[in-house]
Amino acid sequence: MDFDFDEFLSSGIGDDNFKWLIKFLKGMLKPLAATAVVLMAVILSYMQKLGLEGEMVYSIIRSFLQLSVIGFVLQFIFNQDHAVWIILAYLFMVSVAGYTAGQRAKQVPRGKLVAGASILVGTAVTLVLLVVLNVFPFTPRYIIPVAGMMVGNAMTVTGVTMKRLRDDIKVQMNLVETALALGATPRQATLQQVKRALIIALSPVLDNAKTVGLISLPGAMTGLIMGGASPLEAIQLQIVVMNMLIGASTVSSIMSTYLCWPAFFTEAYQLETKVFSTD
Template sequence: MLTGYYQVLVALILIAVAVVLSLWQRARLEKDLLVATVRAFVQLVAIGYALEFIFDLNHPLLILLTIVIMMTVGAHTAAGRVKEVPSAFGIALLSISLGTFLTIGLMLLTRIISTEPKYVIPLAGMTIGNCMNAATLGLERIHAEIVGKKEKIEAILALGASSRQASLESCRVSVRGAMTPIVNIMKVIGLVQLPGAMTGMILAGASPVDAVRIQIVVVYMLASAVGIASLSATRLSLRSYFTKFHQLQEAQ
């Protein structure tokens, strides 16, 4: 399958269909669709040339810098979606970092993946994206839990419980909510959808069996990373809701 810029331009017909549907339904998404289309094109072309440069150079520090930049952007995006959570950027960055470095590091140490940038950076990108979503969902849910169950939490604290004990149920609900998307994907993988890594390998000419083996490793890696990121985000955020004397602070 050979795709040049001509084929990419022809694919704009699909965007035109989406714009027409928006106009028809008066959804007022035309401007957003056009801006998103241009941004996607520019960003992907730019990252394509940047990755080609990084792959050719193959320097560990440059690989690490690329991953750190990706994590920072992911944390900024997550924080922008949970502005009501204090210190959201720092919490998201630490959660994403833990989920990414622990899983990618383990895969490198066990030699499941090579240290070459063409393997490390794409896998890190997938991990960071999933950790970002997990951290966002976890922070959104823990905030809603703390605000919605304020009276119950204060009653538990009044009985002598610590802030950790009083928020235990809320943390469990938050982690469960943050991990639900990846669990659902794992349940239907290969039946309802062919995931990205597997599809990419097959389109590139790899054997479907080889692609399946790689995809299994990837999905297990993502499940682990999401678990780490969601738990880290919910636990770290508790400091923003409780004082050092285990008193519940006002949350908006």
């Protein structure tokens, strides 16, 4: 006789937590079925001799495990509904993002610390504004997903900004040193490099905002629609999301340029050559 999950769940056997676990396992059947498309990608990689089969399998297994663990963690935090858990989850995301962005700009001294501080400031300021303006209530169910989106975008933008700024200064060291010799401050001497780094880093975020809904439906909007919300309700949330991503990314990227300068220059306002001597 086949086992009926729904009948078991409605039978009253076990406590609420156990029932929730059974529902979770039942819900994982579709994600498992969706791995068929990854198998297709693995086969194509093998046929084309790309050598990416192992990385594909590793990536999907890792993402599967990570998301499963995060699902349990979020379920626990949502049930607690306490501000301490919101802050701890937020700081964990910022720490991981700072480490990842710092790895991208590993030639920048104290890059992980600079990235982490920049992401923290940019996303925290944006979150506070959203809560004060009553756009989102300060509850785990709202703040943690919103913070995750902002931290992820700020991570990417900050890493690109730091790496690009350092690389541009290295390429144009003679121009920067000339400006410093003429009495310019580090900010004045690297103004063009800072502008270029910020424009390059923020352009994808702005381009995404310009084309949102025309080329693809973003994740937040798609999730709401698939969850049963009306398209009009979905676009309202998506507009808020795009606004907060631009705000947090801009603050974080600008903050990172200010925090990079102490490592790029000596106390005598000279370029720290050892920072630019390696690739």
